[in-house]
Amino acid sequence: MTETLLLIGILALFGVGLYGMMILHNFIKLVIALQILTKTAVLAFVIAGEMNGQIQLGQSLALTVIVADTMVAVVGLALAVQVRRHFGTLDIRALSTLKR
Amino acid sequence: MTPTLGLIGLPLITSPLVYFAGRVNRRHAAWSRGLALLSLLIAWVFFAQAAQDFSLNGTLETTIGMIVLRIDGISLLLTAVVLTLATVVTIYSARYMAGEMGEEKYYALLIAMSGAMIGLACAADLFNLWVWFELMTIASFLLVAFYCQRRTALEAGVKYLVQSAIGSVLVLLGIALIFAQTGTLRLDELALAGESLALLGAGALFVIGFGVKIALVPLHTWLPDAHTQAPSGISAMLSGVVIETGLIALLRVVGALAGIAESWGVLLLAFGAINMLFGNLMALRQKQVKRLLAFSSLSHVGYMLLGFGIAFYAGEINGAAGGFFHLLTHGLMKGLAFLAAGALLYGLHLAHERHDPLTVGDLAGAARRYPLAALTLSLAVLGLGGLPPLAGFMSKWQIFAAGFQTQDTLVMLLVIFAALNSVLSLAYYAPLVNRMYRDHPSNVVQQGKPIPFSMQVSLIVLAVMVLAIGLLPSLVNWLTEPAGASLMMVLGR
Numbered sequence A: 001m002t003e004t005l006l007l008i009g010i011l012a013l014f015g016v017g018l019y020g021m022m023i024l025h026n027f028i029k030l031v032i033a034l035q036i037l038t039k040t041a042v043l044a045f046v047i048a049g050e051m052n053g054q055i056q057l058g059q060s061l062a063l064t065v066i067v068a069d070t071m072v073a074v075v076g077l078a079l080a081v082q083v084r085r086h087f088g089t090l091d092i093r094a095l096s097t098l099k100r
Numbered sequence B: 001m002t003p004t005l006g007l008i009g010l011p012l013i014t015s016p017l018v019y020f021a022g023r024v025n026r027r028h029a030a031w032s033r034g035l036a037l038l039s040l041l042i043a044w045v046f047f048a049q050a051a052q053d054f055s056l057n058g059t060l061e062t063t064i065g066m067i068v069l070r071i072d073g074i075s076l077l078l079t080a081v082v083l084t085l086a087t088v089v090t091i092y093s094a095r096y097m098a099g100e101m102g103e104e105k106y107y108a109l110l111i112a113m114s115g116a117m118i119g120l121a122c123a124a125d126l127f128n129l130w131v132w133f134e135l136m137t138i139a140s141f142l143l144v145a146f147y148c149q150r151r152t153a154l155e156a157g158v159k160y161l162v163q164s165a166i167g168s169v170l171v172l173l174g175i176a177l178i179f180a181q182t183g184t185l186r187l188d189e190l191a192l193a194g195e196s197l198a199l200l201g202a203g204a205l206f207v208i209g210f211g212v213k214i215a216l217v218p219l220h221t222w223l224p225d226a227h228t229q230a231p232s233g234i235s236a237m238l239s240g241v242v243i244e245t246g247l248i249a250l251l252r253v254v255g256a257l258a259g260i261a262e263s264w265g266v267l268l269l270a271f272g273a274i275n276m277l278f279g280n281l282m283a284l285r286q287k288q289v290k291r292l293l294a295f296s297s298l299s300h301v302g303y304m305l306l307g308f309g310i311a312f313y314a315g316e317i318n319g320a321a322g323g324f325f326h327l328l329t330h331g332l333m334k335g336l337a338f339l340a341a342g343a344l345l346y347g348l349h350l351a352h353e354r355h356d357p358l359t360v361g362d363l364a365g366a367a368r369r370y371p372l373a374a375l376t377l378s379l380a381v382l383g384l385g386g387l388p389p390l391a392g393f394m395s396k397w398q399i400f401a402a403g404f405q406t407q408d409t410l411v412m413l414l415v416i417f418a419a420l421n422s423v424l425s426l427a428y429y430a431p432l433v434n435r436m437y438r439d440h441p442s443n444v445v446q447q448g449k450p451i452p453f454s455m456q457v458s459l460i461v462l463a464v465m466v467l468a469i470g471l472l473p474s475l476v477n478w479l480t481e482p483a484g485a486s487l488m489m490v491l492g493r
Helices: A002-023 A027-051 A055-087 B003-024 B030-057 B073-096 B103-122 B126-144 B151-182 B197-214 B222-229 B232-256 B264-284 B289-314 B317-348 B371-385 B391-405 B409-438 B453-471 B473-491
Strands: B060-064 B067-071
Touching: A002 A027, A002 B151, A027 A055, A027 B151, A055 B126, A055 B151, B003 B030, B003 B060, B003 B067, B003 B103, B030 B060, B030 B067, B030 B073, B030 B103, B030 B473, B067 B073, B067 B103, B073 B103, B073 B232, B073 B317, B073 B453, B073 B473, B103 B126, B103 B232, B126 B151, B126 B197, B126 B232, B151 B197, B151 B222, B197 B232, B197 B264, B222 B232, B222 B289, B232 B289, B232 B317, B232 B473, B264 B289, B264 B409, B289 B317, B289 B391, B289 B409, B289 B473, B317 B371, B317 B391, B317 B453, B317 B473, B371 B391, B371 B409, B371 B453, B391 B409, B391 B453, B391 B473, B453 B473
Parallel strands: none
Antiparallel strands: B060 B067
């Protein structure tokens, strides 16, 4: 029962993250949406570990994901700083000078 | 120390040292450069040792705690391509990047990225594969947006980061699904898992997640921007090995899941066909040289997918070996093409402190002023187009021959389609050569500055390899055949 609830939670969180990625225009908000999206994976690892009786392994995988995901967030925010500095805005709609 | 640990550990340990060396001596980045080159040269020694051990004893395994690192034919091939390109690019960048802000970071990230790619090649479990993949991706984000004072580079960096990050979350969810279902992450144990919907779903997540990095066609939109805006050495690395590393990651997981469905081969063949056609059509309409080359990478991924698709679909080992052969020759040829285009860009624009893109029009008459760069660029693009006796012809030939060996109508039709695409690609490669050799030098070319010696050396090295492999394709059999055999072993055929 708890597992089903948690699985529904993961799907909901994934939906929130993906929806955010699609509708947001502010780059920092996009990074936040990306964080929400990654957190679904973190949660999924813990639950997967619980489901097959290897909770320690699941937790350590989740920790590794958190570390790697933080690096992505840091790079993303560093890019956001540069974007704000050189474009004067964080709106990603301004970032469309290159041809498709 | 085992060669596996040396190959992976050395670049990763040297990376921060390269950075600090550059910070200590702020005047010029010679120390960083030297240290980076030194670590790559030592890595070659480990590579030679690993290759020798592999030829004597077969697959090498090294265990650190629970982590298993394995060198098989595929790892050896990818490592060879990574080390070749990284070494050449480091020599090339000595002058190309000289005086850029944060030059020491460039070399530190370059060898960290190379180390991560070698690690990915050796990973024997799913999660490890993802960790190396993510490390490579993070290093490449920073390298794509290296010119962070330029708007265009920032734009390319943002697009690349957002798309790659979503792709990597999908891969993670796939891994979690597999972990929940089977309780194991080891690729070889996974091959024994039975058929189930969850594993099929995980496979789909992997195709989309890794597909972003490989630039499978609807997921390719980051690629032309990133390849154009990155420094030329990095464009060569991105196009020559990074997207191929994504392909190897996909092959490893799909190979492990091959038991659960028979349609992976069809999927790879279908993506191959779309990539070939779309890449060629988009390349036809490009005016910028680097953008043209970036789109042609899409079509070359298509040829590789065709080779691997033949292996998955019909169990033809020559398809796998041909796919790996094309991976190797494409790495060398595309690396050469980007470096030669970068050399011209340097002579025509960068040396004048201009940051304009290199257009096809700028190349007019370039052969008179820059004979070496024009010759090597021509060799590279004609090789990519598949003209004999260059490397690209040989690798495409092996894939096409494998296709006909299967005697399967679908595969044979696809091979004919690929051959026609190869002809179509000459429609944008040949005009480049024509322009460089037959037009009168444009104003830009007449005012161009000379190309430094270190760049010329790296162009010559790669050009000689492209010619040598074209004339004597058996030179690299020791790499491509074990790689093909390793893939077939995973597939259990």
